[in-house]
Amino acid sequence: MNLYFSLDIPMLAWVLAGVAAVLAIIYVVWQWSRTIALSRFVERTEQEREYSDELPPVSIVVDAMNETFQLSQFLPLVLHQDYPQHEVIVVVDSNAEATSDMLSEMKAHFPNLHITFAPYGSRSLSRKKLALMIGIKAAHYDIVLTTSANCRPTNDQWLRLMMRNFTPETDIVLGYSHYRYKHDKHLGRFMRIFDTVTTGVQWLTSAVKGHPYRGTSDNMAYRKQLFFNVRGFANTMDLQWGEDDVFLAEISTPTNTRVEIAPESQLAVYYGELPHAHALLKMRRDFTSHKVRRGAFIVQAIMSWAYWIRLGCLAAAVALAPLNTAVWAVVAAVLLLTWIPAVLSFIKNCRLLQAPALRLSVPLFTLWRPVYNAIYRLRGWRHRASNYTSFYK
Numbered sequence: 001m002n003l004y005f006s007l008d009i010p011m012l013a014w015v016l017a018g019v020a021a022v023l024a025i026i027y028v029v030w031q032w033s034r035t036i037a038l039s040r041f042v043e044r045t046e047q048e049r050e051y052s053d054e055l056p057p058v059s060i061v062v063d064a065m066n067e068t069f070q071l072s073q074f075l076p077l078v079l080h081q082d083y084p085q086h087e088v089i090v091v092v093d094s095n096a097e098a099t100s101d102m103l104s105e106m107k108a109h110f111p112n113l114h115i116t117f118a119p120y121g122s123r124s125l126s127r128k129k130l131a132l133m134i135g136i137k138a139a140h141y142d143i144v145l146t147t148s149a150n151c152r153p154t155n156d157q158w159l160r161l162m163m164r165n166f167t168p169e170t171d172i173v174l175g176y177s178h179y180r181y182k183h184d185k186h187l188g189r190f191m192r193i194f195d196t197v198t199t200g201v202q203w204l205t206s207a208v209k210g211h212p213y214r215g216t217s218d219n220m221a222y223r224k225q226l227f228f229n230v231r232g233f234a235n236t237m238d239l240q241w242g243e244d245d246v247f248l249a250e251i252s253t254p255t256n257t258r259v260e261i262a263p264e265s266q267l268a269v270y271y272g273e274l275p276h277a278h279a280l281l282k283m284r285r286d287f288t289s290h291k292v293r294r295g296a297f298i299v300q301a302i303m304s305w306a307y308w309i310r311l312g313c314l315a316a317a318v319a320l321a322p323l324n325t326a327v328w329a330v331v332a333a334v335l336l337l338t339w340i341p342a343v344l345s346f347i348k349n350c351r352l353l354q355a356p357a358l359r360l361s362v363p364l365f366t367l368w369r370p371v372y373n374a375i376y377r378l379r380g381w382r383h384r385a386s387n388y389t390s391f392y393k
Contacts, residue, residue: 003323004323004324004325005324005326006324006326009320012317013320014317016314016316016320017313017314017317019309019310020317020331023310023313024310024335027306028337028338030299031341034205035345035348038201038349039348039352041261042262042352051164051165051167052165052166055085056142057086057142058085058141058143058145058159059139059141059224060088060144060146060159061136061145062088062089062090062135062149063091063147063217064090064131065093068099070149071149075090075106077156079110081157082160083160086112086159087112087114088114089139090103090113091134103115116134125389126243126389143163143221143223143224144221144227145163145219146218147218147219151218151268152267152268154264154268158265162260165260170258171223171256172226173220173221174204174215174258175216175221176216176261176266176267177266177267178200178266180269180271181193181355184274186275190358191365191372195278197350201349202300205296208259212248214248214249214285218267218269220248227251239288239388240387241287241288245285245292246292249291282376283376286373287387301370304369308370310334314331317331318331342362346358
């Protein structure tokens with residue numbers, strides 16, 4: 001059997017190719033609409049956006065769990081921020097003597113450093129939420145910014161960039177944080193990059209468009225009164241997690257939330273075991289996702305299905321005339337219609353979120369990601385009991 005070229009293609013093959021082309025166009029338009037929204041937001045932020053004339057005092061609440069070395073690296077970067085008035089409240093969730101000694105020595109040189117401790121015996125509660133609650137209650141200022149000891153500001157302007165967004169109408173500022181991409185040398189690192197950037201674009205774009213549904217407690221600021229208005233984490237005390245997505249869903253509105261993603265405002269997060277940390281965060285987010293606004297998740301799922309249906313249509317078209325090179329040419333054209341814009345869009349998103357640019361692997365990872373998510377959802381379902389506090393088990 002020999003290959004041949006003929007435009008006498010079965011009508012059904014034309015229909016299938018047409019459906020695939022339409023789905024490809026829809027996917028490209030959707031993908032680029034998010035990229036353009038995010039890039040225009042960054043450009044508008046720097047040129048046209050209105051910022052606060054005065055930088056408000058802020059209390060930085062730092063969650064620290066058995067992290068003496070991380071604290072020793074993190075605190076000087078925060079305490080030396082170029083900012084007129086801020087305090088740093090470290091909530092130590094550990095009985096390590098070395099941590100206490102280091103903090104006591106540092107406090108002697110920085111009067112705006114305050115230290116408190118999470119009760120070691122309160123093991124029935126979420127350790128993260130307990131630490132944040134203690135720190136927020138100890139805060140002297142009306143605005144609190146939550147972060148963790150394993151984070152790193154990349155410069156001394158981080159705090160200024162976050163706080164400049166607190167206009168009278170703004171109650172919440174969502175910052176961005178990411179793990180150290182260059183330090184991930186483990187198997188699957190490119191998929192983790194793809195997944196992290198794709199997830200970041202999803203929730204950041206949603207927030208930029210006025211539909212915030214999550215943030216990251218590593219880099220999120222809000223007015224302290226909001227915390228008390230909803231009784232803190234009282235509505236989710238049965239959950240280990242949710243301090244930056246379920247909680248945000250309770251306090252955010254389309255008009256009271258701003259996003260800050262200037263490169264200098266982004267924090268780098270230091271994880272010891274990156275693959276393990278990524279897996280845990282992914283399963284935790286999936287578990288709490290059903291308690292937040294579902295619009296962005298539904299649209300993402302629809303587009304993932306459209307991506308697979310497009311490939312199915314193209315495969316069926318080839319099966320109807322497998323030796324006709326004209327069919328293969330049409331299929332190749334439809335694939336390129338999706339792949340080239342997808343790669344260019346992802347490269348642009350990587351620049352915005354300071355991630356290494358992926359290129360030829362983007363179409364493959366786009367195809368694999370729904371399966372990837374399903375695997376982690378299954379893993380999370382098997383270990384779902386770990387998402388609840390022991391008090392409620």
